[in-house]
Amino acid sequence: MEFGDKIKELRTSHQLTQETVAIRLNVTRQAVSNWENNRNLPDLELLILIASIFHISLDELILGGSNVNNMTEKLIKDSSKTRRAKLNLMTTLVGTFLLFFGFACLFIKANSVEYIDKSGFLRENFYLLPIGFLFILAGMIVFLVTGFNFLIHTIRKKN
Structure with a gap:
C-alpha cells in the first residue's frame, strides 16, 4: 500500500x-x-x-x-544524502588541514634563519620544503577526488 x-x-x-x-x-x-x-x-x-x-x-x-513504499524509499534516500554530506564535509576539512599545514611549513621555511655554525656546517630547515609541498599536494588530491566524486554523483543523479 x-x-x-x-x-x-x-x-x-x-x-x-x-x-x-x-x-x-x-x-x-x-x-x-x-x-x-x-x-x-x-x-x-x-x-x-x-x-x-x-x-x-x-x-x-x-x-x-x-x-517497501515511497516513504521508505524517501527515508533511505535522505539517510544516504546525510551520510554523503558528512563524508564530503570530513574530506573537505581534511583537505583544508593538509593545505594549511603545507603552507605553514613553507611559511616557516621562508621566515627561518639560515646560518653556518662554528664547525662550518650550514644550518637550515631544508626539510620543510618537501614536507610542505607534500602536504599541499595531498590536500589538492583530496579536493580533486572529492570534487570528482561529487561530479560523478551529480551526473548519475541527472541520468
Missing part, C-alpha cells in the same frame, strides 16, 4: 477531514491532500505526529505492511 493510500485510509477510518488533520498537524489542507495523492511526503517530525494522532506505530505507518 502506498503512503498516500495509508494516510487517506487512516483519516477516513477515524472520520476526519483533511482540514481537521491539517489543523492537528499545523500544516495546510493542501499539504495533506498532496500526501494522499503521493505528490510529496511529510518529513520525519510530521510522521511522528501522524503516528501519534492515528495511534499506530511508525513501522506500520512507514512500511505499510511488508512492502
